[in-house]
Amino acid sequence: xxxxxxxxxxxxxxxxxxxxxxxxxxxxxxxxxxxxxxxxxxxxxxxxxxxxxxxxxxxxxxxxxxxxxxxxxxxxxxxxxxxxxxxxxxxxxxxxxxxxxxxxxxxxxxxxxxxxxxxxxxxxxxxxxxxxxxxxxxxxxxxxxxxxxxxxxxxxxxxxxxxxxxxxxxxxxxxxxxxxxxxxxxxxxxxxxxxxxxxxxxxxxxxxxxxxxxxxxxxxxxxxxxxxxxxxxxxxxxxxxxxxxxxxxxxxxxxxxxxxxxxxxxxxxxxxxxxxxxxxxxxxxxxxxxxxxxxxxxxxxxxxxxxxxxxxxxxxxxxxxxxxxxxxxxxxxxxxxxxxxxxxxxxxxxxxxxxxxxxxxxxxxxxxxxxxxxxxxxxxxxxxxxxxxxxxxxxxxxxxxxxxxxxxxxxxxxxxxxxxxxxxxxxxxxxxxxxxxxxxxxxxxxxxxxxxxxxxxxxxxxxxxxxxxxxxxxxxxxxxxxxxxxxxxxxxxxxxxxxxxxxxxxxxxxxxxxxxxxxxxxxxxxxxxxxxxxxxxxxxxxxxxxxxxxxxxxxxxxxxxxxxxxxxxxxxxxxxxxxxxxxxxxxxxxxxxxxxxxxxxxxxxxxxxxxxxxxxxxxxxxxxxxxxxxxxxxxxxxxxxxxxxxxxxxxxxxxxxxxxxxxx
Amino acid sequence: xxxxxxxxxxxxxxxxxxxxxxxxxxxxxxxxxxxxxxxxxxxxxxxxxxxxxxxxxxxxxxxxxxxxxxxxxxxxxxxxxxxxxxxxxxxxxxxxxxxxxxxxxxxxxxxxxxxxxxxxxxxxxxxxxxxxxxxxxxxxxxxxxxxxxxxxxxxxxxxxxxxxxxxxxxxxxxxxxxxxxxxxxxxxxxxxxxxxxxxx
Amino acid sequence: xxxxxxxxxxxxxxxxxxxxxxxxxxxxxxxxxxxxxxxxxxxxxxxxxxxxxxxxxxxxxxxxxxxxxxxxxxxxxxxxxxxxxxxxxxxxxxxxxxxxxxxxxxxxxxx
Numbered sequence: 001x002x003x004x005x006x007x008x009x010x011x012x013x014x015x016x017x018x019x020x021x022x023x024x025x026x027x028x029x030x031x032x033x034x035x036x037x038x039x040x041x042x043x044x045x046x047x048x049x050x051x052x053x054x055x056x057x058x059x060x061x062x063x064x065x066x067x068x069x070x071x072x073x074x075x076x077x078x079x080x081x082x083x084x085x086x087x088x089x090x091x092x093x094x095x096x097x098x099x100x101x102x103x104x105x106x107x108x109x110x111x112x113x114x115x116x117x118x119x120x121x122x123x124x125x126x127x128x129x130x131x132x133x134x135x136x137x138x139x140x141x142x143x144x145x146x147x148x149x150x151x152x153x154x155x156x157x158x159x160x161x162x163x164x165x166x167x168x169x170x171x172x173x174x175x176x177x178x179x180x181x182x183x184x185x186x187x188x189x190x191x192x193x194x195x196x197x198x199x200x201x202x203x204x205x206x207x208x209x210x211x212x213x214x215x216x217x218x219x220x221x222x223x224x225x226x227x228x229x230x231x232x233x234x235x236x237x238x239x240x241x242x243x244x245x246x247x248x249x250x251x252x253x254x255x256x257x258x259x260x261x262x263x264x265x266x267x268x269x270x271x272x273x274x275x276x277x278x279x280x281x282x283x284x285x286x287x288x289x290x291x292x293x294x295x296x297x298x299x300x301x302x303x304x305x306x307x308x309x310x311x312x313x314x315x316x317x318x319x320x321x322x323x324x325x326x327x328x329x330x331x332x333x334x335x336x337x338x339x340x341x342x343x344x345x346x347x348x349x350x351x352x353x354x355x356x357x358x359x360x361x362x363x364x365x366x367x368x369x370x371x372x373x374x375x376x377x378x379x380x381x382x383x384x385x386x387x388x389x390x391x392x393x394x395x396x397x398x399x400x401x402x403x404x405x406x407x408x409x410x411x412x413x414x415x416x417x418x419x420x421x422x423x424x425x426x427x428x429x430x431x432x433x434x435x436x437x438x439x440x441x442x443x444x445x446x447x448x449x450x451x452x453x454x455x456x457x458x459x460x461x462x463x464x465x466x467x468x469x470x471x472x473x474x475x476x477x478x479x480x481x482x483x484x485x486x487x488x489x490x491x492x493x494x495x496x497x498x499x500x501x502x503x504x505x506x507x508x509x510x511x512x513x514x515x516x517x518x519x520x521x522x523x524x525x526x527x528x529x530x531x532x533x534x535x536x537x538x539x540x541x542x543x544x545x546x547x548x549x550x551x552x553x554x555x556x557x558x559x560x561x562x563x564x565x566x567x568x569x570x571x572x573x574x575x576x577x578x579x580x581x582x583x584x585x586x587x588x589x590x591x592x593x594x595x596x597x598x599x600x601x602x603x604x605x606x607x608x609x610x611x612x613x614x615x616x617x618x619x620x621x622x623x624x625x626x627x628x629x630x631x632x633x634x635x636x637x638x639x640x641x642x643x644x645x646x647x648x649x650x651x652x653x654x655x656x657x658x659x660x661x662x663x664x
Numbered sequence: 665x666x667x668x669x670x671x672x673x674x675x676x677x678x679x680x681x682x683x684x685x686x687x688x689x690x691x692x693x694x695x696x697x698x699x700x701x702x703x704x705x706x707x708x709x710x711x712x713x714x715x716x717x718x719x720x721x722x723x724x725x726x727x728x729x730x731x732x733x734x735x736x737x738x739x740x741x742x743x744x745x746x747x748x749x750x751x752x753x754x755x756x757x758x759x760x761x762x763x764x765x766x767x768x769x770x771x772x773x774x775x776x777x778x779x780x781x782x783x784x785x786x787x788x789x790x791x792x793x794x795x796x797x798x799x800x801x802x803x804x805x806x807x808x809x810x811x812x813x814x815x816x817x818x819x820x821x822x823x824x825x826x827x828x829x830x831x832x833x834x835x836x837x838x839x840x841x842x843x844x845x846x847x848x849x850x851x852x853x854x855x856x857x858x859x860x861x862x863x864x
Numbered sequence: 865x866x867x868x869x870x871x872x873x874x875x876x877x878x879x880x881x882x883x884x885x886x887x888x889x890x891x892x893x894x895x896x897x898x899x900x901x902x903x904x905x906x907x908x909x910x911x912x913x914x915x916x917x918x919x920x921x922x923x924x925x926x927x928x929x930x931x932x933x934x935x936x937x938x939x940x941x942x943x944x945x946x947x948x949x950x951x952x953x954x955x956x957x958x959x960x961x962x963x964x965x966x967x968x969x970x971x972x973x974x975x
Contacts, residue, residue, distance in 0.1 A: 196689070
């Protein structure tokens with residue numbers, strides 16, 4: 001990948017421009033590799049970073065999935081012997097932590113990184129180096145969180161890490177330290193990503209694209225990034241307090257020292273509830289793209305989807321205490337949070353109606369992506385309805401800490417968030433890699449996942465209401481109850497379901513490998529899509545668009561392909577995707593300066609895990625880490641984000657590189 | 665001068681809102697910081713009365729001393745805004761002068777905080793003495809770290825301007841550091857009142 | 865925000881001119897600083913003089929006034945584009961709302 005992608009005459013392949021970079025910070029020359037691993041490790045290209053986010057997230061999905069299967073194997077039979085009580089605690093804690101922080105969030109970030117700039121017609125994000133920094137920070141955080149497995153045991157207090165389980169008495173290993181510091185680091189990644197994407201969406205839109213002409217996926221990502229921006233600092237405070245307690249002897253959550261354990265619960269859930277929407281809104285965005293495309297209809301009630309998304313984002317801040325109804329908040333608090341929680345079901349319901357009305361009367365094309373999108377609507381509705389039962393405080397008191405809760409959040413997170421992400425895989429794969437995933441395997445993938453997920457989590461409603469507590473590491477025949485359909489039966493069903501689910505995911509991986517080996521190239525516009533990301537090559541060139549499109553409509557790409565006949569009012573195709581591409585190439589922008597690769601993001605990100613290890617084991621190591629961070633910050637601030645004109649061979653034309661961003 | 669990360673030669677340097685990416689990013693970051701300090705202040709509020717065997721807030725605070733250091737920090741906001749004004753007039757000498765003064769005032773505040781912490785420690789309030797102690801040192805320590813980072817940024821910026829090595833728009837870089845600096849100051853306005861002046 | 869987005873025709877140079885215009889004169893800044901100093905003096909006075917029942921409200925009002933003076937004048941929010949104000953005040957008021965509710969559940973205000 002060249003530092004600078006020169007516009008080349010149509011038909012001539014891109015030739016990487018050799019460059020002699022000036023030294024930055026007197027020490028390092030800019031990386032210039034255009035192929036091989038260096039072109040990935042030091043890249044600031046949002047598309048490469050998006051793919052790397054996706055690969056890392058997929059790795060952690062497999063790790064988290066194995067953890068889940070181990071949990072279900074332990075519970076498949078009475079007196080399970082697969083895991084000890086201690087390892088079981090670590091397993092469910094790390095399963096949740098991995099799935100939430102290291103799979104769903106990074107995978108949503110992968111799609112955001114890749115597609116938000118493309119959907120708004122931009123060449124990259126506002127701060128490309130911060131983007132690279134965010135990715136490597138996530139990697140560092142993920143490593144720290146998981147490193148604890150090899151250093152005396154992982155965190156074992158549940159993903160919400162309530163006191164006193166998080167304290168040294170109940171969790172004597174270093175697991176919780178690794179967990180707290182690792183999540184602190186991934187928090188930095190999310191925060192920088194949030195600032196970056198908000199600025200990108202507000203500032204980098206193609207000419208004519210007002211906010212209400214933005215694709216819904218971009219809109220909901222904007223809401224998500226605002227949620228991250230304001231929620232991450234809250235968990236930061238909580239994690240700092242926890243680290244200070246464990247590493248420096250403070251007693252913030254120690255009841256014997258007069259502390260209030262509810263402090264942690266509040267801080268955690270003030271973050272934790274917006275977090276739930278952070279997890280699910282990106283998937284809502286994805287299916288709001290997928291459903292219209294495969295129904296051949298515009299999204300029903302676009303402004304309602306947008307504003308209900310914003311409303312969810314706002315009301316999501318006022319419902320956190322419904323996670324704490326059983327903790328003795330007092331009647332006033334319970335009543336207030338109960339009502340707020342019921343209220344938030346309304347904007348969510350609005351979305352369900354919009355999606356249903358989008359499909360209604362459409363010419364449906366049941367592709368794998370469409371399967372997953374419809375699957376989301378159905379399964380999320382089930383999860384949403386069981387969620388409303390939690391809003392009713394007396395009923396919630398009955399359900400708290402039972403498998404009913406486990407059933408609920410797996411329907412919204414697996415049936416909601418993850419199904420949306422899979423819809424995204426099948427829909428956008430041809431755009432990202434230029435090849436289509438196999439549709440037949442995709443549908444098999446879908447059906448196995450639907451059946452597996454309902455077998456696994458459906459019975460949990462029943463065993464939960466019958467009183468099986470969550471987080472118990474073993475059940476006995478004596479307490480399984482009577483009759484054939486007792487707890488034992490449903491636990492076995494759930495465990496078999498988890499295997500079916502795993503085979504479904506395995507089919508996806510097989511599909512990926514099969515597609516990568518296949519030579520069949522995807523057409524330019526395989527789905528007859530509606531939004532700007534399809535108005536370029538697949539995969540897109542480094543500079544995304546030869547000419548930045550001027551936007552006149554919501555669903556701009558659709559409106560360039562189709563027009564209404566003024567007499568008959570029939571909608572007719574007036575151009576093909578190929579025509580539009582040819583037009584783009586013919587009018588290509590002359591001088592395109594792309595941001596240049598840099599060493600500093602990965603160096604800066606690399607200092608953070610060193611600090612974390614130092615805090616746990618030896619403070620001098622932390623000082624070394626801090627020194628790396630400070631040094632990298634100086635290097636970063638002194639390095640222009642786009643290489644100077646003189647670095648290029650032949651020297652660049654000089655328009656555009658005089659003013660350089662200190663942050664980008 | 666705003667957008668510089670990506671250049672669309674055909675469209676000049678405008679951004680969709682006409683605003684600078686960097687400045688927008690800084691304001692977003694400051695909005696986010698509100699929730700960070702809000703959490704720390706709330707924690708302190710809940711724990712300020714939980715002194716255990718240790719000293720009470722009223723026994724360890726030296727209001728006249730802290731008033732002076734608060735005043736120093738407040739005045740550093742004036743010198744900071746003068747540095748920003750000088751930078752916008754492209755007056756490098758004025759910019760570096762006021763940045764240096766701001767940095768020194770900030771350093772004075774940090775020095776005062778170190779002195780204050782030492783005095784409190786000698787009066788029997790350690791980090792682990794009581795919940796009040798932990799919460800107090802955490803809150804003011806976080807603020808102190810922010811001030812220290814600010815001082816480092818200010819003084820580094822002086823050096824970078826003197827060597828003419830600012831990447832990008834000099835006035836904007838000064839303004840960005842200024843925004844951060846003022847924010848640190850307004851957080852102290854809140855801490856000074858809620859923590860020091862209003863007793864338990 | 866949509867309207868601002870549609871008036872997006874500022875070039876870099878116009879944006880810079882706007883820079884130079886907004887804000888205040890040096891004398892103006894000094895005046896603002898003097899007001900802030902006087903308010904601080906008043907705050908500190910509450911420590912030495914008994915304000916009776918007005919003690920708490922006076923302090924809180926002074927705190928808010930100082931806060932908004934610095935934010936509006938020194939940080940230029942009063943003169944700058946409203947989007948910046950939106951970004952900052954969204955965080956600020958969200959923080960106030962959420963943490964006030966949080967403290968209320970601890971019965972902080974009734975104690």
